[in-house]
Amino acid sequence: MSDTTTPPASLAPTDYLAALNEAQREAVTYGVATGEVAGPLLVIAGAGTGKTNTLAHRVAHLLVHGVQPDALLLLTFSRRAADEMTRRVQRIVAQVSPRLATLASGGFAWSGTFHGVGARLLREYAGRIGLDPAFTIHDREDSGDLMNLVRHELGLSSKAKRFPLKGTCLAIYSAAVNTQSPLVEVLQSSFPWCAEWEADLKALFRAYVEAKQAQQVLDYDDLLLYWAQMAAEPAIARELGARFTHVLVDEYQDTNRLQAGILLSIKPDGRGLTVVGDDAQSIYSFRGATVRNILDFPALFEPAAMRVTLARNYRSTPPILDAANRVIGEAGECFSKNLWSARTGTQKPLLVSVRDDADQAAFVVEQILARREGGVRLKSQAVLFRTSHHSLRVEIELTRRNIPFVKFGGLKFLEAAHVKDLLAILRWSQNLRDRVSGFRAMQLLHGMGPKTAARILDNLQTAPPGAALLAEQPVPDGMRAAWDEFARLVESAGAPGAPWPMTAEQVAQWYEAQMERLYEDAAVRLADIQQLARLASTYPGRERFLTELTLDPPEVTSDQPGVPLLDEDYLILSTIHSAKGREWSAVSVLNVVDGCIPSEMSTGTEAEIEEERRLLYVAMTRAKDHLELLLPQRFYVTGQSSTGDRHVYAGRTRFIPNRLLDCFEGRSWPCVDADAGPVMSVAQARIDIAAKMRAMWQ
């Protein structure tokens, strides 16, 4: 509406905008009240600048101005982020009017990750793009299994010179798809040691794609790829563009070319498109994400996209922010926002030298307990680390002291063999052509091996659809009865309109009867299966259950000791990657030493090292009031020498060179005895390490 018209009487005063700062308000209101859909908007939102809040307000603002929830496409990095966004929007609009509260109470039909939304759109449009709407989705392991199957079929596994393993093949394939670049280039830049296999890999990938299509199976990458291909059809693109008048994307710095392509197809002129992100927090390039997406966004459009920068940090104290700014300021290519803090506080982040892994764990746990005594709940504290296994000692220490914790990242619930077994049965019942699922499911039967299973899968594939009866498949006489029972189970589970969650319960029941034979530790696994069955009952049906579980598995494994109850206070352990977007009052970062951060796996190229720097930046900017970086002087590595475990001496991460030490407070722990001399400074401690290293060889 123009400024000459008065707002409709139903419109409540926009009080909710008053709590925002100027830049935030600009991002929220840009183009909303003009009466037509606004041009493209890029919001550069530094760490802790109220990004989620701003995005939520923009969504709320759109609703207030009459946009229907169904017309919003809300793409976030995780489901958790989507849920958080929904909650906030609901809270905001509830203040404006009861009518809007009702409107938003159902949440947003089209919010979630690119993969999750893609899966749902593809099912809806399946008929028009030659896809079976009952397609199953393979997780990474399933994809690896299928890749392996094809790899064997093509005889690549028995080459004289060792052919890349399935995981490597899949990684190469995935990189090519997600970066949208030719195989040669991917091999050259990321997998130079596999370059000689280019021709074979090409054949392998062709066969892999054919296998997926024959089985009506999609992998993670396909969800984006099919969506992108679909959106490349002008008619469908127009339809999607009209249906979703507003598209909002969070964490845009971690999207890849495929995702950017999808957005551009739907919104070619950028009208109605809002992307939010922070190039300093781009940490997913290993997954094909490219920081160029966000950097090049404004110039994609004519006129260029509106750009709003949020630089006022509400999260961290000035010393913490200062240290983080300095760390990211060292980046070779620096786009830092130089965040400034609105808070008070004078405690510098700690740089704590400890002897080893064990002392690191002891120190961290002691500090956490001390802070809890001081009134900081466990839930407001977190321990962050580069790789999942870095937290092992801390986990042991926490368990020993009976401190509840939850760990994010690393091994997922989904990867446990027994969970995969159960899902394989359900997936196979949904789509009998899915060989990976069927192959796995059938071999749960005693007496069923790869040969018999493969023959049955062949029979099913060649039989006309609907004509193949599972029960009639040829199996050894000894297992006829068991097979009949299994076939009945799978067929009834796969029948259209099979009652849910009863189906899941029946399958779980059948599987539980097999577990004793399959696993020595069946008792522990049984609990998982029961939990899974309970989880199943919270979904409306099998299809949604399988899809959403595959794309967004529970982040916590239940075989951890002392899994806390929901209302209990518990500590968060998380990989830095999984800590994205979150914040805690106190944060401890483990192993801030070269070899861990940066990971020794990621020091090959300048770009990799820069990403590791941003990773440390992300870790540091999670802290609100208290930040400690741990420097074990030596840590154990496993399996690198024939003699087994050994320890190596480590130096402080290269991302905190001496010239940055004035931002930190150096400590040593355990404290050096007063009689033994002054407390070591960090610099002195390093000289000692060097001496020890020389001493090793004397």
Place this chain on the structure above:
DNA sequence: AATCGCTCGCTTTTT
């Protein structure tokens, strides 16, 4: 044809 037991090689981050 299935299964068990042995050896060899690899070992990040995740939708």
Place this chain on the structure above:
DNA sequence: GCGAGCGATT
């Protein structure tokens, strides 16, 4: 410390 792969055994 773990899985994939292979050879021997049932």
